Amino acid sequence: MLSELLQGTDTGAVLIIQDSCSYSGQHLLKSFISAALNKEEAVHVLGFDVSEEELKDGLTASTQRLHFHSAYTDPLGWTNRTAFTVHQFCVEELTHLLKQTSHPKPVTLVIDSLSWILRHVSPPAVCKTLQQLKKGGAVRAVIGLLHADMHQRGTVGSVCHLATSVITVAPGTKGDEAVAKTTKRSKSGKVMQDEEIFSIKGDFSVTVVSKTSHAGHRQTEPEEHQTDPTANLTFNIRLSDTEREAKEKLALPFVFSKEKKTALLQSGPGSGRILYEPDANDDYDQEDPDDDLDV
Amino acid sequence: MFTELNSILNATPDSFTQGEFILVSDRQSDASFLIHHFLSFYLRARCKVCFLGLVQSFSHYSAISQRLGVSLTQAREKGQLIFLEGLKESLSILIPQETTTGSQAMDFLRDPTVGLQRLYEFVRSSVRSDGGGEEGVEEWGPPVLLVDDVSVLLSLGVSAGAVLDFSHYCRATVCSQLQGNIVMLVRCHGEDAEDDGSDEGSEWLLKGVTHQCSLTLHVQGLPTGYCRDIHGQVEVCWRRRRGDGQHTQKKLFQYKVHDKGASFFAPGTSSAVL
Numbered sequence: 001m002l003s004e005l006l007q008g009t010d011t012g013a014v015l016i017i018q019d020s021c022s023y024s025g026q027h028l029l030k031s032f033i034s035a036a037l038n039k040e041e042a043v044h045v046l047g048f049d050v051s052e053e054e055l056k057d058g059l060t061a062s063t064q065r066l067h068f069h070s071a072y073t074d075p076l077g078w079t080n081r082t083a084f085t086v087h088q089f090c091v092e093e094l095t096h097l098l099k100q101t102s103h104p105k106p107v108t109l110v111i112d113s114l115s116w117i118l119r120h121v122s123p124p125a126v127c128k129t130l131q132q133l134k135k136g137g138a139v140r141a142v143i144g145l146l147h148a149d150m151h152q153r154g155t156v157g158s159v160c161h162l163a164t165s166v167i168t169v170a171p172g173t174k175g176d177e178a179v180a181k182t183t184k185r186s187k188s189g190k191v192m193q194d195e196e197i198f199s200i201k202g203d204f205s206v207t208v209v210s211k212t213s214h215a216g217h218r219q220t221e222p223e224e225h226q227t228d229p230t231a232n233l234t235f236n237i238r239l240s241d242t243e244r245e246a247k248e249k250l251a252l253p254f255v256f257s258k259e260k261k262t263a264l265l266q267s268g269p270g271s272g273r274i275l276y277e278p279d280a281n282d283d284y285d286q287e288d289p290d291d292d293l294d295v
Numbered sequence: 296m297f298t299e300l301n302s303i304l305n306a307t308p309d310s311f312t313q314g315e316f317i318l319v320s321d322r323q324s325d326a327s328f329l330i331h332h333f334l335s336f337y338l339r340a341r342c343k344v345c346f347l348g349l350v351q352s353f354s355h356y357s358a359i360s361q362r363l364g365v366s367l368t369q370a371r372e373k374g375q376l377i378f379l380e381g382l383k384e385s386l387s388i389l390i391p392q393e394t395t396t397g398s399q400a401m402d403f404l405r406d407p408t409v410g411l412q413r414l415y416e417f418v419r420s421s422v423r424s425d426g427g428g429e430e431g432v433e434e435w436g437p438p439v440l441l442v443d444d445v446s447v448l449l450s451l452g453v454s455a456g457a458v459l460d461f462s463h464y465c466r467a468t469v470c471s472q473l474q475g476n477i478v479m480l481v482r483c484h485g486e487d488a489e490d491d492g493s494d495e496g497s498e499w500l501l502k503g504v505t506h507q508c509s510l511t512l513h514v515q516g517l518p519t520g521y522c523r524d525i526h527g528q529v530e531v532c533w534r535r536r537r538g539d540g541q542h543t544q545k546k547l548f549q550y551k552v553h554d555k556g557a558s559f560f561a562p563g564t565s566s567a568v569l
Contacts (some may be wrong), residue, residue: 021505024534049506051471056533073467076460078412079419115506118455149502175544 001182001193002208005113005165006035010187011106012134013141016114016163018148018156023171023178024110026050029145030288033110034059034204037066041140042105044098046084047072048116049145060203067101074115086120098138106140109133113145113158123155130162136261172197177209296335296363299559303531303548308340311557313437314470314496317478318508320501323485324527326514328552330443332339333478335365338375342475343435346420347414347442349381362555375435377421407452419468422475437475440465444480445504446497455495459503466507479504509535517549524567525549529559 019025042065052068071084160166165184172178182194197209319329357367370376384401400417422438469475483497512531532545548559
């Protein structure tokens with residue numbers, strides 16, 4: 001699903017890349033920028049976390065359609081050299097900013113990173129702006145990077161709820177591989193999830209190494225070879241066929257089977273017999289009082 | 296300057312990566328020996344060093360640097376080292392006298408909610424080389440900012456968000472604009488994990504600065520407990536890499552601090568064991 005997302009996004013799509021301290025989502029973000037530039041789209045980048053040089057470093061695609069709005073040098077207005085401050089993150093200012101560079105192609109807005117904005121602007125305001133960007137016509141798609149370990153779970157959840165796709169990246173087992181868990185919500189309301197292992201090459205193209213199946217269906221491991229306990233012994237405990245038959249025929253000594261019960265109840269030949277002649281006072285009942293016992 | 300650490304970080308006083316943001320952190324341990332290393336390293340590399348010493352006095356660093364072969368007094372006189380003595384300056388703010396003309400750097404002590412803009416301005420004026428300097432002023436190399444340590448600001452009432460803003464601005468000015476380096480020390484208490492950033496303490500600050508930095512050195516005690524011959528372990532993590540090698544690389548070393556340095560070795564190869 002990662003490759004599908006890289007190929008193209010629908011109009012009104014909001015894609016959020018969640019990363020953490022152990023693996024930075026910056027390179028994946030650059031891959032998305034590179035893919036968008038290769039598709040001849042206009043990309044506007046709101047850079048808070050990285051400088052322009054660092055973002056453009058390594059991008060081989062033509063950077064002519066890449067417009068970088070630097071909020072890195074002075075996001076809070078401390079040095080009065082601002083191009084874009086964090087408090088300008090609202091729909092009016094953004095639309096104004098995007099209109100300054102006019103072009104016929106639809107615009108993809110990349111925000112690096114949303115965490116910076118969330119530290120200074122309240123989460124409801126950020127969500128409102130994202131929603132208005134999604135619904136309005138100023139941008140075709142919004143891609144944002146979010147450092148999930150820097151915010152409360154509720155904040156991360158709220159922002160990701162707005163998104164049409166969320167990619168959570170984590171380090172993989174091998175050196176340059178990483179795991180991406182993707183959740184995509186289509187317009188019809190269907191939610192698709194996927195987990196893939198990917199690696200990013202030098203030119204920021206993404207190679208999906210393998211697809212791990214959904215969390216519910218683990219890959220069935222090949223059945224373990226049943227070990228034979230009678231092998232590798234210095235003595236022989238195997239049974240031949242006749243021995244096995246005799247073993248199964250054997251009646252165990254303390255099991256009360258039907259044969260034993262009839263043998264005990266009916267006296268065999270030659271054993272003592274009991275003759276009973278009831279007195280006048282005896283209440284002799286011919287019936288066996290133990291007859292109803294199910295033994 | 297610890298030669299083994301130099302070879303681990305692939306840096307010599309003559310050639311080191313510029314524009315690096317190095318985060319030195321510790322959890323229930325003491326990573327300040329690394330600050331002494333970086334101080335002597337960058338002074339030897341003839342860089343212009345701005346040192347924010349918020350927890351110790353100048354004489355403390357001077358005495359230790361003497362053992363590492365660098366004279367801080369000389370560097371300060373020559374103008375190579377600009378040293379902000381946080382403890383002294385804070386006294387002049389808390390007990391103001393008419394004659395004090397100290398810099399406004401520690402102004403956040405008056406009102407911690409204001410933020411660290413003044414401190415940033417102090418840093419900015421220190422690292423910028425004066426245009427049209429006097430004759431005889433030596434030309435120093437790229438500027439370096441050393442902060443020891445950042446988490447004490449949290450104890451002084453500054454919010455962790457303000458500290459992150461400060462480190463961001465320093466990075467924008469020193470690393471990106473002037474191609475200098477920054478070394479910051481963040482100390483954590485190792486308290487139980489807070490609820491994902493609701494409590495903005497030192498752990499949250501550590502995560503925030505980790506996202507900004509390009510190289511982290513995390514010092515911890517040995518997980519197995521106290522050892523006389525091994526003082527702890529250092530985890531070195533390279534985060535951003537230009538060009539090839541997009542992935543982060545981590546290496547673990549154990550160390551022992553001596554009188555005049557520290558030795559680093561791969562786990563299990565301590566000289567006491569071999």
